[in-house]
Amino acid sequence: MTKNTTKNPTRRHFMQAGMATSAALLSGTAIAQEITLEPSRGAGQTVMDMGYYGKRSEYVKDARMKGDRGTGLIGGSLTPLQHGQGMVTPSGLHFEVHHSGVPVIDPSEHKLLIHGMVEDEKIFTMEDLFRFPKESHFRFLECAGNGMGEWTSPRGQTVQQTHGLTSCSQWTGVSLKVLLNELGVNTDAKWLLAEGDDGARMTRSIPMWKALDDAMVVYAQNGEFLRAEQGFPLRLLVPGFEGNMNVKWLHRLEVSDKPWWTHHEVTEYADPRPDDKIRAYSFEMEARSVITSPSAGMKLNGPGFYEISGLGWSGSGTVTKVEVSTDNGNTWKKANLEAPVLPKCHTRFSLPWTWDGKETTIMSRTTDDTGYIQPTYEQMYKLQGPIGMMHNNAIQNWHIAQDGEITNVRS
Numbered sequence: 565m566t567k568n569t570t571k572n573p574t575r576r577h578f579m580q581a582g583m584a585t586s587a588a589l590l591s592g593t594a595i596a597q598e599i600t601l602e603p604s605r606g607a608g609q610t611v612m613d614m615g616y617y618g619k620r621s622e623y624v625k626d627a628r629m630k631g632d633r634g635t636g637l638i639g640g641s642l643t644p645l646q647h648g649q650g651m652v653t654p655s656g657l658h659f660e661v662h663h664s665g666v667p668v669i670d671p672s673e674h675k676l677l678i679h680g681m682v683e684d685e686k687i688f689t690m691e692d693l694f695r696f697p698k699e700s701h702f703r704f705l706e707c708a709g710n711g712m713g714e715w716t717s718p719r720g721q722t723v724q725q726t727h728g729l730t731s732c733s734q735w736t737g738v739s740l741k742v743l744l745n746e747l748g749v750n751t752d753a754k755w756l757l758a759e760g761d762d763g764a765r766m767t768r769s770i771p772m773w774k775a776l777d778d779a780m781v782v783y784a785q786n787g788e789f790l791r792a793e794q795g796f797p798l799r800l801l802v803p804g805f806e807g808n809m810n811v812k813w814l815h816r817l818e819v820s821d822k823p824w825w826t827h828h829e830v831t832e833y834a835d836p837r838p839d840d841k842i843r844a845y846s847f848e849m850e851a852r853s854v855i856t857s858p859s860a861g862m863k864l865n866g867p868g869f870y871e872i873s874g875l876g877w878s879g880s881g882t883v884t885k886v887e888v889s890t891d892n893g894n895t896w897k898k899a900n901l902e903a904p905v906l907p908k909c910h911t912r913f914s915l916p917w918t919w920d921g922k923e924t925t926i927m928s929r930t931t932d933d934t935g936y937i938q939p940t941y942e943q944m945y946k947l948q949g950p951i952g953m954m955h956n957n958a959i960q961n962w963h964i965a966q967d968g969e970i971t972n973v974r975s
């Protein structure tokens with residue numbers, strides 16, 4: 565949170581988020597007197613002066629940052645999770661990954677073709693799609709490469725760099741099942757190709773069971789039309805599946821009985837395994853969590869009370885438990901889960917904690933309703949090998965030094 569610079573410095577204590585303890589506060593009566601004596605600020609700006617679309621306060625500076633080889637995907641930008649509140653990511657801070665830039669698409673000219681193994685091939689305009697019954701769901705979206713730079717050693721200096729390729733929005737659109745039923749899908753159809761209308765022509769094979777389960781074509785995010793970089797005017801949403809499959813600028817769906825083995829499926833988004841095989845079609849982003857505050861790059865302001873706060877999520881279902889350790893993994897406490905706790909959605913957790921001022925390491929691990937428990941790096945290496953890139957969901961450790969400095973460590 566940006567430092568508050570009101571004209572009365574004593575009021576700052578009320579405004580500061582998070583870390584300050586209340587020791588330095590004046591008595592309520594003294595403050596009440598000061599506030600009453602202050603002259604009014606006079607008239608502020610109106611929305612007519614400020615522009616009709618809302619702006620943030622000039623004191624709020626949180627922003628996405630560029631990912632790089634060390635910290636995240638190239639051509640991507642990372643969400644500042646360290647400043648996040650609740651479970652929703654503001655649209656302007658949603659992480660973004662593109663393989664060929666963000667196209668400018670006029671929605672009045674955009675069309676969605678659905679063809680292949682269907683009774684009726686169809687082309688839908690955006691107007692056509694708006695006429696279908698709408699659905700809205702809170703869902704996280706995570707790039708399979710979230711934390712790829714962390715695989716062999718801790719490198720990110722903040723949680724934005726280690727985990728910033730996950731975000732959570734309320735998405736609105738049409739259930740894919742409804743659209744496919746409208747066309748009549750051949751009973752032998754097992755796969756669906758989704759293609760984006762960007763320079764990269766991103767194409768991914770989606771299993772038909774998922775298309776008929778909770779997949780959607782979405783045109784809105786957090787109550788307004790999609791942001792250009794999130795796929796305006798239309799994107800595919802395959803909840804819980806790796807980010808790459810959520811094809812943006814969606815303009816074509818082809819129904820088939822086989823997967824396509826497209827470029828992205830066999831190169832970037834396939835995972836080398838310890839047995840020298842390659843795992844392709846690794847869909848679900850498995851359960852993961854991270855403490856967002858306090859986290860690397862922050863500094864604790866002396867011993868005392870802190871609320872540990874973070875996010876848990878699972879592409880396979882709902883978070884049932886997040887445990888936090890404040891003593892290097894020796895003992896674990898159950899964190900509070902903030903309502904609503906929804907499937908395939910970020911879940912905010914918290915734990916009250918009093919720091920004794922001694923050096924320690926804090927971490928979180930989550931469990932989902934399939935019984936899956938977030939692994940340690942050692943456990944993950946056994947399953948996925950020591951030099952993977954995608955699907956890093958290991959437990960994240962933050963080291964707290966005696967001076968309160970927090971850094972990214974492995975153990």
Ligand SMILES: Nc1nc2c(c(=O)[nH]1)N[C@H]1C(S)=C(S)[C@@H](COP(=O)(O)O)O[C@H]1N2
Binds near residue numbers: 658707766793811813
């Ligand atoms: N058409 C198209 N869709 C795409 C991409 C792309 O480059 N082109 N990038 C994918 C990747 S790798 C990810 S992680 C998600 C990211 O979605 P977001 O940018 O809305 O966060 O979009 C996916 N959909």
Ligand SMILES: [Mo]
Binds near residue numbers: 637661706709807808
């Ligand atoms: Mo991605």
